[in-house]
Amino acid sequence: xxxxxxxxxxxxxxxxxxxxxxxxxxxxxxxxxxxxxxxxxxxxxxxxxxxxxxxxxxxxxxxxxxxxxxxxxxxxxxxxxxxxxxxxxxxxxxxxxxxxxxxxxxxxxxxxxxxxxxxxxxxxxxxxxxxxxxxxxxxxxxxxxxxxxxxxxxxxxxxxxxxxxxxxxxxxxxxxxxxxxxxxxxxxxxxxx
Numbered sequence: 001x002x003x004x005x006x007x008x009x010x011x012x013x014x015x016x017x018x019x020x021x022x023x024x025x026x027x028x029x030x031x032x033x034x035x036x037x038x039x040x041x042x043x044x045x046x047x048x049x050x051x052x053x054x055x056x057x058x059x060x061x062x063x064x065x066x067x068x069x070x071x072x073x074x075x076x077x078x079x080x081x082x083x084x085x086x087x088x089x090x091x092x093x094x095x096x097x098x099x100x101x102x103x104x105x106x107x108x109x110x111x112x113x114x115x116x117x118x119x120x121x122x123x124x125x126x127x128x129x130x131x132x133x134x135x136x137x138x139x140x141x142x143x144x145x146x147x148x149x150x151x152x153x154x155x156x157x158x159x160x161x162x163x164x165x166x167x168x169x170x171x172x173x174x175x176x177x178x179x180x181x182x183x184x185x186x187x188x189x190x191x192x193x
Contacts, residue, residue: 031055034159035071037180039173063170065163069150073158074148077131081112119143126182128152134175138168145178151185159183 025040033053045056045064052070060063068074083100100115117134118141128147137142144162151157163174163183 005118027180029057031067032184032185034181036177036182038177059170059173060165063166065161065174067159067161069157069159071156071158073146073147073160074162075161076131076142076144076162078116078133078141080120081115083110083112085137100185123179125179126181129181130178132175132178133162134171138171139165143171143174145181150183169175 013032015050020113022105026037027042028035028037029042029045031053038057039059041060043058045058045084047054047056049068051069051072052068054068056067057065081100083102084094085102087100088094091098100112100175104112115137117137119136120142121132121134123130123132124147125147128146128150131148132144133141133146134143136151141160142164144160146162148158149156150159161174163170
């Protein structure tokens with residue numbers, strides 16, 4: 001009988017230790033107006049917004065996610081790619097950062113989509129049309145979700161949740177978590193206080 005009790009204690013302790021280190025373990029974060037299932041180690045960070053309900057999620061020491069729920073939430077649309085020639089840079093004394101630089105005007109008829117950092121897909125999340133963005137090259141660009149009309153009424157309350165230049169595992173975890181979003185309509189002012 002003593003051996004059985006000892007074996008039971010060892011088994012229970014093993015399950016407890018292994019369960020705590022299980023990277024697939026999740027928890028539900030409740031932000032009042034929405035919930036999301038995330039990896040167990042992620043932590044909520046309260047922030048103050050001026051005209052919307054904002055907050056953040058600390059993933060680890062380097063990756064942080066941000067959300068914005070309000071009328072002016074960013075659409076997560078990548079800026080247009082501008083193509084210019086080397087001559088334009090020299091004549092106008094421009095910094096080439098943010099431009100696709102081509103040799104001459106003959107080369108300007110290129111497909112700017114070749115130079116975009118993000119892919120975009122569309123899905124339905126909690127019965128809402130959602131734009132999902134993710135980098136073409138892992139770690140370079142934004143990963144997240146944007147919903148343009150959260151409550152489906154004329155108020156045009158929008159939502160985004162995203163991170164920039166995330167580690168590959170964080171990108172994968174966020175894309176999985178996004179699908180678990182559930183929204184609960186209440187007064188946004190209640191969440192800001």
